[in-house]
């Protein structure tokens with residue numbers, strides 16, 4: 001009896017400690033279970049919001065029909081992986097995106113990214129210009145938080161539609177701390193690509209998006225797997241800030257081909273283009289008959305930026321096929337013509353010095 005009285009306080013203390021441990025473990029468990037990431041889905045339209053006449057209509061459909069709340073409701077599993085809320089920013093097919101759409105979307109993303117109740121953002125988007133929007137966000141939104149752009153190649157009404165899993169995967173990536181600081185991302189077909197490198201290289205398959213330097217990773221069954229990071233400047237490392245950009249510079253693209261003339265270049269310049277992206281053959285080559293007009297346009301203050309029409313392969317080498325130093329032209333490095341346009345339109349808001357512009361094309 002005496003011994004029991006002596007050890008009773010010790011037993012009580014041990015019980016208290018174990019209850020406290022149990023409680024903290026339960027709290028941790030409950031916190032862990034309820035601590036889902038807060039992910040905002042900004043919907044802009046595209047095929048992921050498309051609807052076709054029948055389940056067999058995988059390519060014939062109307063884009064930009066399904067509203068964001070129905071997109072979210074269409075993937076009930078989202079509630080298991082994140083606290084999701086949606087905003088309908090636009091409802092358009094992405095071929096109709098303008099610079100103003102890019103600015104409006106970029107400013108909304110930047111504002112939300114600053115909020116403590118937002119851990120990551122998903123932008124649903126048509127696939128036609130998805131790579132341009134993703135690169136734009138990569139250049140101008142200053143946040144470490146994941147920004148994930150996602151689309152689909154088939155409407156949700158089609159057999160083997162890819163939009164549901166693409167959206168689920170995009171929310172997984174946007175809600176994962178492992179995605180922080182990797183720049184704007186594109187999630188399609190189980191792959192995680194850099195918004196800088198990725199391009200739509202096939203126009204009728206679900207494996208439409210590819211990066212010539214490879215995907216950054218994969219997302220499989222709700223988990224992210226990373227294999228590389230982007231070597232170029234982006235987001236918080238960028239000298240460009242959406243909060244200081246209210247208008248993008250007018251930049252046009254002239255496509256290179258046999259028998260071409262300088263008509264497109266001179267027309268665009270007459271319409272006020274500040275820079276022309278020459279989507280040249282091979283290594284950004286310029287037809288002999290077109291060179292004099294471009295040399296003259298440069299003298300008039302229009303920047304000439306040589307890109308390549310070659311789909312997803314290699315990069316343009318300065319002073320190789322053309323004397324860029326002599327003409328004061330710029331090379332777009334490995335950027336395809338449409339991405340070169342995005343970078344030029346952003347860069348020209350900060351400088352019109354050709355050496356500075358070339359530096360920017362090396363670094364971004």
Ligand code: DGL
Nearest residue numbers: 046047093094126127128
């Ligand atoms: N009109 C195209 C677009 O909105 C449809 C392609 C798609 O979204 O996959 O980009």
